[in-house]
Amino acid sequence: MVIRQSPYGSSLARAAVDLSLAMGAFEQHFDLLFMGAGVLQLLPDQDSAGIGLKSIGKVLSSLPLYDVERVYVDADALLRHGINADQLVLPVQALDTLALQELLNSADQLVSC
């Protein structure tokens, strides 16, 4: 499952998170990969009350309850947005471009939102 949307820029961001939760609830074996602006979803202390929306970071932090195999992030995207991999709402593994290619190639099916 590849998540590429910034958290509050479009409704697709939340839809992709809901799909991830549903995949966990239905006991699918899947990895989660945050790429591009999608890495912004992992920032801690997202205060979205001012725009009348639920915090996506808070929803994501419940993912470990759902048996997600692994959470990966695009290392370049972290660098570009000045984000430190240790301070995110989920424990993540950062991957360089080559490792990303290998991960994507190893999947039976990909959903990219």
Next chain:
Amino acid sequence: MIYTLLVLSSPTSGHGARTAYRFAQAALARGHDIERIFFLDEGTTAGSQAAVYPQDEESRLQPWIELATHHGVELVLCISSALKRGILDAGEAERYEKPAATAHPAFVISGLGQLIDASAKADRLMTFAR
């Protein structure tokens, strides 16, 4: 080959939704099977029977209806995406006390489990994004 299609694109912006039904038509014509077509996020507005499109343009609803009625393809709208966009079937309209059902009866409104189930049964999951 068995395909499941995931449609994220709106029928009113860009061409992803059109590409999706053209793909479905082509796959069926070549003897492939479509397990299910699942509409998520903006994609769910494809199921509106209340939308009025310009008369001098190709219909954006009819191709889906034909896939369902002529080929028995299951068209499923994600319930949470559909409801907040005003796409309701008769049951949901009654439940939320809304004046009318706006989803075309060729479409079914259901949960994300329908996408997960259909992708597990398919050889390929094709996403038609924005």
